[in-house]
Amino acid sequence: MSAPFDLARQRFLTRCTVVSLPKPSPGAPPPSVVYYMHRDCRVQDNWAMVRASQLAREHSVPLKVFYPLFPSFGNMSSRQYSFQLAGLAAVEAELRELRVAFHLDHSSPPAAAVPAFAAAHGAIAVVTDHLPLRLLRSTNAAVAAELDALPGPVPLIQVDAANVVPVWEASGKREVGARTLRPKIGKLYGRFLTQFPPVPKMPAGSPLPPPTDWSAARAALKVAQVPDAPGLTAGTAAGMAHFRGFCETRLKKYAAVRNDPNEDAQSGMSPWVRFGQVGFQRLALDARKLGKHGEGVAAFIEEGVVRRELSDNFCFYNEEYDNLKGAAGWARESLELHNKDKREYTYTLAQFEKGETHDDLWNAAQLQLVGEGRMHGFMRMYWAKKILEWTESAEQALEWGLLLNDKYAMDGSCPNGYVGVAWSVMGTHDMGWKERDVFGKIRFMNYAGCKRKFQIEPFVSRYPPAAENCRKAGGEVALAPGVKAGKKKQKKA
Ligand SMILES: Cc1cc2nc3c(=O)[nH]c(=O)nc-3n(C[C@H](O)[C@H](O)[C@H](O)COP(=O)(O)OP(=O)(O)OC[C@H]3O[C@@H](n4cnc5c(N)ncnc54)[C@H](O)[C@@H]3O)c2cc1C
Numbered sequence: 164m165s166a167p168f169d170l171a172r173q174r175f176l177t178r179c180t181v182v183s184l185p186k187p188s189p190g191a192p193p194p195s196v197v198y199y200m201h202r203d204c205r206v207q208d209n210w211a212m213v214r215a216s217q218l219a220r221e222h223s224v225p226l227k228v229f230y231p232l233f234p235s236f237g238n239m240s241s242r243q244y245s246f247q248l249a250g251l252a253a254v255e256a257e258l259r260e261l262r263v264a265f266h267l268d269h270s271s272p273p274a275a276a277v278p279a280f281a282a283a284h285g286a287i288a289v290v291t292d293h294l295p296l297r298l299l300r301s302t303n304a305a306v307a308a309e310l311d312a313l314p315g316p317v318p319l320i321q322v323d324a325a326n327v328v329p330v331w332e333a334s335g336k337r338e339v340g341a342r343t344l345r346p347k348i349g350k351l352y353g354r355f356l357t358q359f360p361p362v363p364k365m366p367a368g369s370p371l372p373p374p375t376d377w378s379a380a381r382a383a384l385k386v387a388q389v390p391d392a393p394g395l396t397a398g399t400a401a402g403m404a405h406f407r408g409f410c411e412t413r414l415k416k417y418a419a420v421r422n423d424p425n426e427d428a429q430s431g432m433s434p435w436v437r438f439g440q441v442g443f444q445r446l447a448l449d450a451r452k453l454g455k456h457g458e459g460v461a462a463f464i465e466e467g468v469v470r471r472e473l474s475d476n477f478c479f480y481n482e483e484y485d486n487l488k489g490a491a492g493w494a495r496e497s498l499e500l501h502n503k504d505k506r507e508y509t510y511t512l513a514q515f516e517k518g519e520t521h522d523d524l525w526n527a528a529q530l531q532l533v534g535e536g537r538m539h540g541f542m543r544m545y546w547a548k549k550i551l552e553w554t555e556s557a558e559q560a561l562e563w564g565l566l567l568n569d570k571y572a573m574d575g576s577c578p579n580g581y582v583g584v585a586w587s588v589m590g591t592h593d594m595g596w597k598e599r600d601v602f603g604k605i606r607f608m609n610y611a612g613c614k615r616k617f618q619i620e621p622f623v624s625r626y627p628p629a630a631e632n633c634r635k636a637g638g639e640v641a642l643a644p645g646v647k648a649g650k651k652k653q654k655k656a
Contacts, residue, residue: 166357168217172210172322172329173290176307179316182288184222192285194224195369199231199277199306202294203324203439204250205399206257208359211322215290216263216362222287225369227264228254229280231273232380236298237576238569240389241381242536243438246573248377249397250440255375257399262365267375269383274302278309286317292439293323295330295479295578327444327468328355330475337480340592344473352468356447392536392573395434402435406446410453418458423617424528424539430463431537433574436471443467474578477591484581485565487558487589494590497603498557504600508553512563515550518629521638524610524619525549526629529567534626536573541616543568547587548608552601560588614641 184194198215206212212228219226230251255265268276281289289310291303303319310317323329328351338344395401409430420426435441446467450460483489487498510520518529528542538546547568551560564584569575585591588605595604613619619641623629630640 165360167360168210168214169355169357171332172324172355173214173320174331176291176303176319176321177311177316179311179318182218182222182318184224184287185285185315192283193369194222194285194287195219195227196222196224197281197284197286197289198226198228199280199289199291199319200228200254201230201292201299203292203442204230204247204254205440205442206254206261207362207399208442208445209292209362209439210324210359211290211292212324212362213360214320214322215288216365217360218288218290219365220363223366224287225264226365227266227284228258229277230265230267231271231276231280232267232269232383233273233298234269234383234385236386237296238387238566239576240387240570241384242389242391242571243573243575244381244384244386245391246395246397246434247438248380250399250438252375252377253398253400253440259371260364261362262367262369262371264369264371265375266372267380269380272302274305274309277302277306278313281310281317282313287315288318288320290320290322293321293325293330295475296484296581297482300482324442325439326472326475327447328352328472330472330479333472334476338473338476338592341469341473344476345469348469348472356444358448359444387570389570392434393534395536395573397435397438397440399435399440402432402441403445405435406430406432406441406449410450410456414450414453414456414459414463416459417456418462421462422541424542424622425617429540432467433579434536436467437574437577437579443471471579473592474582477582477585478578484578484585486561489585490589490591493595494593494603494605497595497598498589498605501601501603502556506553506555506601509555510553512566515553515563516567517632518626519632519636520549520553521633521636522549522610523623523629523633523638523640524613526632527623527626530626530629532567532571536571538572543583544587545608545613547584548602548606551588551605557588561585564588 196215196219198212203209203211216226258265307319310319328348332351334344334347413428416428421428436443447464450463478484481489487495518526520526528538528546532538547564550564554560568580568584582591586593590605593606596606598604599607623641633640
């Protein structure tokens with residue numbers, strides 16, 4: 164049974180909080196409800212779409228979906244934009260079936276484009292989804308001010324459609340870590356983990372716009388060109404098919420071996436989740452319905468609900484999520500104290516980017532990121548910590564870690580990415596550890612620790628330039644099991 168829309172999922176960004184039909188006046192555009200889409204690029208299983216469709220039907224006006232395209236977004240490259248635009252093309256096709264108009268604009272900045280669209284289309288309400296990043300905050304604040312100034316005025320209603328428990332309901336403050344957020348989410352989980360009401364077909368009548376010119380949209384982008392990641396099909400249908408494959412083959416081993424980079428045990432769902440093509444609430448509902456692999460389901464929900472919603476909590480309550488000002492006091496002080504420590508190795512951004520360090524494991528992870536658009540979750544931690552170890556400063560490590568993650572990873576430029584890098588480099592959601600050079604009290608990870616956890620050789624051998632680059636940089640490569648080392652391996656940090 165689907166549940167009605169829980170009003171706690173929404174908040175008003177405008178002073179205006181009233182949705183009402185205006186008195187008809189000559190020359191005024193016919194009224195509509197506008198869904199200004201950004202994060203949650205899907206039709207069904209989307210609380211923002213549910214709310215917008217509901218308001219449109221309540222007031223007997225058409226629903227129009229408006230997507231204002233940012234010509235660039237942080238360090239996102241053409242690779243992620245390709246995936247995003249292909250997902251939006253699928254949204255447009257699905258909306259057409261429901262007689263809902265889809266408009267994509269790339270001619271003016273979103274902050275101006277949304278109010279202009281709302282005015283031109285007689286919006287009685289604008290509904291939007293929620294992504295707690297600075298660019299969206301400032302854009303939405305500007306949109307809200309313009310909507311309040313319209314003769315009307317028009318409310319801007321923000322719906323948290325990405326989290327099971329809306330971020331503002333889960334907690335009223337920045338949480339220390341998963342252990343403090345988990346019980347808060349736990350209390351509200353039953354209330355919010357409900358089935359979605361379907362978004363129905365709209366009544367016939369309002370004409371649909373011509374189809375989007377996707378090549379013009381691509382041409383408007385101002386981003387670094389990176390080849391598309393192989394083997395990924397965008398869109399909700401492809402994402403859900405991938406998820407069913409995970410449930411059938413890998414979920415059973417997820418709890419036990421997801422931290423082993425040689426095991427293909429993770430879901431690989433993050434690109435679809437990042438671009439809102441699949442909502443995690445759908446995954447949590449479907450995983451629970453399986454009625455098997457209980458430990459795997461529990462671990463998967465811990466990652467996708469508690470850890471992911473913790474990332475949103477961090478960015479929502481901390482605008483400095485991507486720099487040292489956002490670190491906890493102990494971590495910032497400790498990193499500042501050790502910022503001038505001598506580094507045994509330092510690399511340029513270009514050397515990092517090409518995977519040309521003395522560490523074959525690091526190189527392999529970087530080559531996987533560049534070639535495949537992904538990196539195993541365990542390797543991501545090691546990878547980012549080594550960037551801290553081999554750069555001139557913690558600030559530089561944060562900047563380069565985020566740049567490489569967001570340029571190449573198919574799930575980059577989102578709260579999870581900011582928090583993943585922040586956890587590794589500035590101890591976010593972690594505690595202080597034994598003090599050491601460069602890292603201060605930030606948790607340290609090393610090659611020997613990886614070796615104890617999993618077999619390094621098979622992983623490295625999947626990316627042959629990793630070993631070659633390592634040799635060239637003066638390091639020694641891991642040996643295949645059974646092969647005897649000719650001389651003692653050089654110590655790796
Ligand atoms: C340095 C670093 C950078 C990272 N960058 C990103 C990023 O750009 N985008 C991103 O989505 N995740 C990022 N993560 C978190 C995590 O590594 C990925 O979410 C996960 O590896 C994605 O693979 P998956 O979908 O197969 O995950 P699964 O293990 O199958 O998990 C299912 C879902 O849960 C969520 N999830 C899993 N682990 C975490 C976590 N630790 N924190 C928050 N959410 C999690 C993701 O949405 C994921 O799709 C980063 C972690 C680190 C340490």
